[in-house]
Structures are given as structure tokens and as C-alpha cells.
Amino acid sequence: MKPTRTFRLLPQTYRSLFSYREFRRLLPALAVSDLGDGMSIVAVAWLAVQTAPPGRSGLYVGAAIAAYALPGAAGALVFGRWLRRLPARRLLAVDCWLRALCLGCVPLAWAAGVLHPVLYVVLLAGSSVLHAWGSAGKYSLVAQILPPERRLPANALISSSASASVIAGPALAGFLATAVSPAWLIGLDALSFVVLAVQVGRLGDGTKQAPASAPADTARSASGLRMLRGQPELLGILALTWFFNFFYGPVEVALPLHVTEDLHAGSGVLGLYWTLFGVGAVLGGLTVGALRRLPVWPVTLAIVAGWGLTLLPFELGAPTAVTFTCFALGGLIYGPFTALSFTLFQDRTPADWLTTVLAARGAALLTAAPLGTALGGPFVAALGPRDTLAVSGVATLVLALVATGFRARARYGTPPRGPVRAER
Incomplete structure (x- = not known):
């Protein structure tokens, strides 16, 4: 297949990345997930405002935003004993499926009329509890499927995708929110994690390695x-x-x-x-x-x-x-x-x-x-x-x-x- 003119305009350091099938499959799914997170920047706080108890919206919005991020720090410490031995691909997939499940429950609870503020915070906290491990799995996976000299441009593409989502995601959320509830936008974020989880599961054997076990001195490893x-x-x-x-x-x-x-x-x-x-x-x-x-x-x-x-x-x-x-x-x-x-x-x-x-x-x-x-x-x-x-x-x-x-x-x-x- 001949490269398109647009593809040929890319710097050689980026063009070379797309010769690796696993990275070529992974990057679009990461971009979709980033866009979903970009929409949630608006949707999470907006839905918190709509469901907050009277006179307590400031406290509740702060709790919702914190719940969407901070539990990942606790998850990195609490679950390290079990998760540090999982391969990078499985770590990323487990995080994606958990986020999809918890965030997907938000629009369902809203549609059923049972989205209590406490339930909303709990679902957001549950979605983020493995966030640190999922991020670790993502960048470890990149290190596995690419040689060392390709890691910097790959990391640059991934971080640029996250930056671009901060531009496009809130704008798209603002447009869609004129027609649907922010709860459904969080549902779209959940769907974006399903896309990423499925694509990670389809990666070829080139990413399969033995579980990331600790070094030989496991009994006294730090x-x-x-x-x-x-x-x-x-x-x-x-x-x-x-x-x-x-x-x-x-x-x-x-x-x-x-x-x-x-x-x-x-x-x-x-x-x-x-x-x-x-x-x-x-x-x-x-x-x-x-x-x-x-x-x-x-x-x-x-x-x-x-x-x-x-x-x-x-x-x-x-x-x-x-x-x-x-x-x-x-x-x-x-x-x-x-x-x-x-x-x-x-x-x-x-x-x-x-x-x-x-x-x-x-x-x-x-x-x-x-x-x-x-x-x-x-x-x-x-x-x-x-x-x-x-x-x-x-x-x-x-x-x-x-x-x-x-x-x-x-x-x-x-x-x-x-x-x-x-x-x-």
C-alpha cells in the first residue's frame, strides 16, 4: 500500500513508528480514550452541579473532581502486591475495563433516577482506583513494542494526543451537552475505554511477554x-x-x-x-x-x-x-x-x-x-x-x-x- 501524501509529510522519526503493527493499532485507540477523558473534564463537574444537594454544590463538585483522580494514588499502594506481576498489556486492559464499568454505570443510574450524589462519587472513585497502574501499563507497553531509539517520538505522540484532547474534548462536550445530559457524555467516555480495552486485547504476539515478575530477590524486594x-x-x-x-x-x-x-x-x-x-x-x-x-x-x-x-x-x-x-x-x-x-x-x-x-x-x-x-x-x-x-x-x-x-x-x-x- 502506497503511503499517502500527508503521511509522507510526517518527519521520518514519526513515519518509522507506523512500521510497527502493534503501535499502529494502539495509537488510534489511545486517541479515542483521550478524547473521552477530554469530554469528561466538562461532564464530570457539570453533572456534579446538576445533582448536588441544595447549597452544597461547591463541596460536592470538589469531591467529584477529587474522586475522579486521587484514588489512583491509593490503588498504586494497596494493589501493588498483586498487580506488579501482571504484564503491561493486562494492566492496561484491566484498568480500561474497570473504568468502562464504573463510568458506564453513571448514565444508567441517571436514567433510572437513582444517581444519588454519594453513588456518583463512589462510581467516579472506583473508575480511577487503578489509574496509576493503567498509565504504567500504557508506557511499559510502549517500551515493549518499540526499540529504545523509538520511545521518545512515541511518547511525544501519546502526550500530544492527551494535550489535543484538552482542546477538542471540552469543545465537543459543550456542543453535545446542548442536546443530551452530561451523564451520557460520561457514558461516551466509558465507551472509549471499551474501545481501548478491546484493541489492547487484539495486539499481536509481539507484545506478549512473561509476567513482569520482581527480580530474583523477591522475598526482600522493595x-x-x-x-x-x-x-x-x-x-x-x-x-x-x-x-x-x-x-x-x-x-x-x-x-x-x-x-x-x-x-x-x-x-x-x-x-x-x-x-x-x-x-x-x-x-x-x-x-x-x-x-x-x-x-x-x-x-x-x-x-x-x-x-x-x-x-x-x-x-x-x-x-x-x-x-x-x-x-x-x-x-x-x-x-x-x-x-x-x-x-x-x-x-x-x-x-x-x-x-x-x-x-x-x-x-x-x-x-x-x-x-x-x-x-x-x-x-x-x-x-x-x-x-x-x-x-x-x-x-x-x-x-x-x-x-x-x-x-x-x-x-x-x-x-x-x-x-x-x-x-x-
């Missing part, structure tokens, strides 16, 4: 987080990512209030900020995946510093057009971060430990942004939206400087344990 203590470089990137997400958290509180209180504008302006950020993130992610040689740590630290810089113009009272540009640039800068981080973990972690370590990573990071968001409210109340955005930017810059110092010290004292294939 958990994923304990193993990371013996991998200073991975522990460093995990700490950097945690604080990066933590300092980002207040932005989600401050930006809407900046729009309403400082700019006296409506939801359209807020939506445009996030749309520009999402477009920038997609472009940034795709760009880094097309590069063949990349110094991973220097680029990662530059991303952290660059995002901090894009928040400073808010404090200076810059015109809205300038802050729009800064947010788009911030997305462009941030876009490569996820792909680089996962590539570093994939290349530095022994294959038998990859799902366990990635699940521990996911569990740790699930707490970062929510904690930052929780602190954002008091900061905005004390400082105002603009100052809070600026404090977030300054803290992120300080983080980049501190991490650069630690990295320089570690590099001088101890050489890296193994090469990252994208690094020269």
Missing part, C-alpha cells in the same frame, strides 16, 4: 518507591516533576479569578487561555518527538524555567493579548515535558521493574497538582489572582535553579547509570 531510592537520577526527575506540578496547581485557581476580577471578562476568555495553552502543548510535544538528538536533562530544566517565566507578565499588568501569547508559549514550552520524563524512566529502569516504578511515579504525582490547587485558594484570598500567578512563576523558576544545582553536583560526582537513547 516497592517501586523504595527502588527509586537506588536510582538517584529517576528520583531526581520524579521530585522535579512533583514540585513542578505542585507549583502549577495555584494557576488553576488564580487564572479564572484573574479573568473575572482583573479583566472583568467571561468564560470565553478563560477558554481561550486554555485553548492556546493546549495548542502550544501539542506543537511542543510533536516537535520534541521529531528530534533525533536531545540532551534530556538540560531541556527538562529549561522547560521548568521557561514555564515560570511565562507567568511573570501577569504581575506586570501586561495587556491581555500579551498574556494570551505567554500562555500559548507556555504550552509550547511545557509540551515536551511528559514525553521526556517517561523516556527517561523507560530507558533507566530494568524491564522487570518498569510497571512497578511507573505506577509508583503515577501515585506520587497524583497528589501534587491537587495539593497545589488546594493552596491556591488561600493564596488568591491573601494576594489576589495576579500576585498568585507571579508567585507560582517565581517558585517554579527557583525550582529550576535548585534542580540545576543538584543535577550539576550529581553529574560531577556520579556519572549517569546508562544512556538515554535520545541523548547525545
